[in-house]
Amino acid sequence: MLLDIQELTQSYKGGKLAIDQLSLTAGAGILGLLGPNGAGKTSLMRILATISQPSSGKALWRGQDIAMNPSQLRGELGYLPQYFGVYDQLSGREFLHYLAGMKGLKHADADKQISELLARLNLLPVADTSLSQYSGGMRQRIGIAQALLNDPALLIVDEPTVGLDPQERAGFRQLLSEGREERLVILSTHIVSDVESIADTIAIMAAGKLIQLGSPQALQAKVADKCWQCTVSPAELTELQRDFVVSHSTRQGDRLLVNLVADLCPHPGAQRRAPSLEDAYLYFVANKPGQAPLTKVA
Template sequence: MQLDIQSLSHQYHSGKTAKLAINALSLNIKPGILGLLGPNGAGKSSLMRILATIIKPTAGKILWQGQDIVKSPQVLRNELGYLPQYFGVYDQLSAIEFLHYIASLKGLTQSKAHQVIAELINKLNLTHVANMPLKGYSGGMKQRIGIAQALLNDPKLLIIDEPTVGLDPHERANFRQLLTELAGERCIIFSTHIVADVESIANHIAIMNAGQLIQSDSPNSLLQKMTNKCWQLTTDFNELKHIQHEFIVSHSVRKQNNVVLNIVADHCPDARATARPPSLEDAYLYFTSMQQPQAGIARAS
């Protein structure tokens, strides 16, 4: 089971202006969790909408188990679960009523829908609020309903776009644990600009910037690429702005009258600096800073 993206490109047109969202992107996705990282405007949401067969790309192919989903989108739709970045619900409906409505749109029989919904409500810890109107749900509870609707047809490909925006740390941790449990033989694509949301659960990381795929590797391999590029420096606040201008600072902590900086640089930034182990956030900041959007070309997310 795999999703094969080949030389994918997509442009949006606004009057005479062409906005390039995706530029010649190729990526092979296998079972497990793919963390799709990139800053806002990198093209992640455009890619998610294309993979969810909502829009068609300008160029390129997408093969799901060898079949072209651009030409035959229904091939994938039968095995697809999708949670978009902005997921709306009918506030007056209860969770059970809403999920039965979505199940009917997905073509589930009434008896099958009843069985699946009962299982999902239990699995997602929503039993105590299953009959409560959705308008009373917290952000985390609504995200669980979003996952439930995406899982109604037991999808082989699960696409989740920026799912933790607005969630508190506890809800984000619960969401990550849920995705880990769901992975199994599924292909899960988790798109985010928050590195911490994927570093502990993804078995593969893809980094986008300015519409291009700039890195695609395992977390360990990305960390290995950062060998001898991560440093720690304790300095005073008078030097802080200069250092931030010259180098990538991934983290800073105030310590009495000084500040301790985590710096990412190809060479030792200062004689006082010491080497430190890299983090996935270091890698993300390093690779996205190396590739900036070209002047004169508009970008769209």
């Protein structure tokens, strides 16, 4: 087991909890961390990246407390924060060489790895262009490249696909999948499609708590009897949205084909359908601790 998080809590001024007694363990593979904005994902990532310390509890890497011995993890860490800054006066290649030096990579090894990463992230055409000329998507790809520079054993990426087009997002997911047998990748996002095809395990957070943990298949199985589909009018859809989770709707003439998630049948014409990971995510977030379940029957 590489990572062992034990009752981790992070509180801010006024007593607000960003993380509330969160515990989980993880080995090599891809851990998808899902949750809405404000769920505590970024606070957790900052602790695991040794940037901040928990108010209580522990996070252990290879059995060592991260807060007590951050240097051990930092030598094995690759981190892409949600908001990633660059040195605009440097080119993409110069920037990566600078960070490679900071990480202690030998120049020859760094040069080879940087060229490979620039090629794989479709940045070779602008590798020697000033970062001030990069688009938001290009800057995000440079951020991904720097996180992978030292072939990290722990790779933490927080909302990494912001600014990437669909083709770039697919390429990024493939990049993360490679080497998953030797490293732990923590991919934090609120976009379900970013993790559903590559994550070995999904952790769902809401209001600072870990509310679900399991494989994508296991989480889908938990909502297998809660997924419904029906055809309704626009007025009926508005009413359904007040009482249930609507995961998708498609217009069919003057009617709408609607996918819903609910404990009991939400509409007289509703039929059961196969669940998706998005259904599971929306259901568990809507039914987080302290909130009434979705049980109203139309």
